Amino acid sequence: MKFSVNQKDLQESLNFCQNVIERRSTLPILSNVLLEAKNQALVITATDLDMIFIHRINNIEIEKEGKTTTNSLIMYDIVRKFSSGKKINIESISESKIQLESEKSKFKLNCIDAQEFPIMDDNFQSEEIELSSQQFLKLLNKCKFSISNDETRHYLSGIFFHHTSGDEKNYLTAASTDSHRMSISKMRLDSPIKFEPIILPKKTIFHLCSILENYSNKIKISNSKSKIKVLLENSILISKVIDGKFPNYVQVVPKNNNKKLEADLEIFKNCVDRVASVSTDKKDGVKFNMSKDKLDLSVNNTQSGDGKESLSVKFEHELDISFNPKYLIDVASQLEGEKIEIYFNDTASPALIKDPGDFDSIFVIMPMKG
Numbered sequence: 001m002k003f004s005v006n007q008k009d010l011q012e013s014l015n016f017c018q019n020v021i022e023r024r025s026t027l028p029i030l031s032n033v034l035l036e037a038k039n040q041a042l043v044i045t046a047t048d049l050d051m052i053f054i055h056r057i058n059n060i061e062i063e064k065e066g067k068t069t070t071n072s073l074i075m076y077d078i079v080r081k082f083s084s085g086k087k088i089n090i091e092s093i094s095e096s097k098i099q100l101e102s103e104k105s106k107f108k109l110n111c112i113d114a115q116e117f118p119i120m121d122d123n124f125q126s127e128e129i130e131l132s133s134q135q136f137l138k139l140l141n142k143c144k145f146s147i148s149n150d151e152t153r154h155y156l157s158g159i160f161f162h163h164t165s166g167d168e169k170n171y172l173t174a175a176s177t178d179s180h181r182m183s184i185s186k187m188r189l190d191s192p193i194k195f196e197p198i199i200l201p202k203k204t205i206f207h208l209c210s211i212l213e214n215y216s217n218k219i220k221i222s223n224s225k226s227k228i229k230v231l232l233e234n235s236i237l238i239s240k241v242i243d244g245k246f247p248n249y250v251q252v253v254p255k256n257n258n259k260k261l262e263a264d265l266e267i268f269k270n271c272v273d274r275v276a277s278v279s280t281d282k283k284d285g286v287k288f289n290m291s292k293d294k295l296d297l298s299v300n301n302t303q304s305g306d307g308k309e310s311l312s313v314k315f316e317h318e319l320d321i322s323f324n325p326k327y328l329i330d331v332a333s334q335l336e337g338e339k340i341e342i343y344f345n346d347t348a349s350p351a352l353i354k355d356p357g358d359f360d361s362i363f364v365i366m367p368m369k370g
Contacts, residue, residue: 001066002091003037005057007082007102010042013055014076016235017046019207020053021072032069034117035090035098037062045117046072051204051239052120058234064091067114070098078107120238124222124229127194131172133219133232135187137212139174140205142185142361145330147202148178155244159205162197163189171360175249181327182249183334185361196223199242204228211235253364254352257343261290262314265340269332271309275299276325278307285322285368290315299325321347322368331363 017033025031025048034045042057082088082102089101093108100107140159148156156177164173164186170193171186208230212219220231223241230237276286279301289296295313300306321344332340337357344351353363 001035001037001068001098002063002089003042004061004087004089005042006060007079007084007086007088009057010088011076011080013042013044013057014072014079016055016207016211017044017053017072018076019203019210020046020048020051022048023073029069029112029116029118031071031073032112032117033072033075034067034069034114036067036114038065038067045119047118047120048203049118049120050201051207051237053207054236056234066092068092068098068111069114069117070109070111074109075100078109120227124224124227126196126222126224128220128222128231129172129193129195130218130220131187133212133215133217136172136219136221137209139172139185139187140209140212142334143174143176143183144202144205144209145334146176146178146181146183146363147205148176150178155199155242155246158199158201158242160197160199160246160249161195163193163195165192175246177247177249177252180324180366181331182252182364183331183361184249184253184363185358187360196225197246198223198225198228199244199246200228201239201242204237204239208237211237252350253362254343254345254350257345257349257352259317259319259344260315261295261342261344263295263311263340263342265332265335265338267311268313268340269329271297271311272325272328272332275307275309276329278305280304286325286328288319288321288323290317290319290321292316292318317344319344319347321351323351323365324368327365331365334361 036043042060045054086102091099093099096111098109098111143159159174159176161174164171170189172189173186175184217233222229227240275297276299279299284299284301287298293315295311297309331353335355337355339356341354342351350364350366355361
């Protein structure tokens with residue numbers, strides 16, 4: 001194997017691979033990337049056995065086709081320290097060594113035979129759905145912060161995707177919850193789709209977010225009960241999905257929250273953030289003391305002190321309630337409009353948060369006791 005590749009292209013590809021590869025793998029081959037040079041392209045593959053990521057770099061100069069595997073992290077670390085955009089010459093100098101050369105630098109890295117690299121079966125019977133990558137990314141971003149970290153309830157440690165319809169419209173809907181808060185977001189579809197409901201794992205979600213961030217073309221998705229395939233222009237991601245039943249989240253959405261608070265989004269977010277600074281304890285809630293057109297925020301911590309903020313809002317009632325400030329900031333950071341709307345029922349009931357700039361997303365937050 002002998003070929004030349006642009007430093008920037010190789011760095012980007014290896015960077016994506018870092019999100020897949022397990023740092024503490026017991027199998028040495030899983031710390032490696034598979035490099036395959038053929039048909040004027042370099043195909044780089046990374047896997048952790050639950051997810052496989054394949055990225056193609058086109059139009060490279062190949063002198064001799066071939067394939068091998070080498071340590072992903074070490075190769076990435078070297079490549080990113082080469083001069084940006086320069087040519088890198090790569091060749092197999094023996095069965096167990098690969099050489100990287102750029103300008104006056106030369107490195108020899110250990111290899112493991114490509115035959116040992118595990119490849120996941122990508123035989124999908126289901127039809128492909130074409131989606132806007134940025135709309136799909138929006139669903140991921142709006143829901144990822146509500147994913148549970150509780151390993152005992154594995155079915156909550158991902159985002160639930162399914163097809164929904166209403167008012168003669170079709171949607172791909174996403175939902176996530178850690179039982180203290182919940183995010184629901186949906187994207188409009190042109191027509192009904194056949195889509196097996198799935199729970200996408202957290203690691204896959206964060207990897208997708210990183211590869212879709214600067215990607216504007218359409219993506220194609222096909223899925224089965226046990227895995228999903230996402231097709232990009234030069235990449236393929238195949239991932240197992242979580243085996244479990246997601247709870248009926250619709251019944252958790254509050255129906256009787258008639259007390260509406262409307263506030264300027266940036267002012268609200270900054271006030272909550274500032275007042276929460278006084279406390280390092282996650283158990284300290286930010287207290288909402290609401291009266292007509294006024295919201296007083298306060299945090300009291302016996303060790304560090306207390307903080308108070310007041311802001312003008314639109315509100316026609318009186319109510320006291322407490323929330324985890326991080327949950328409020330997480331939601332506020334994902335809103336697109338200039339305002340935030342929070343709907344309350346009473347002190348003990350969950351609050352419903354809406355975004356006037358995005359009618360397709362809603363958030364539910366449980367209050368804190370005390």
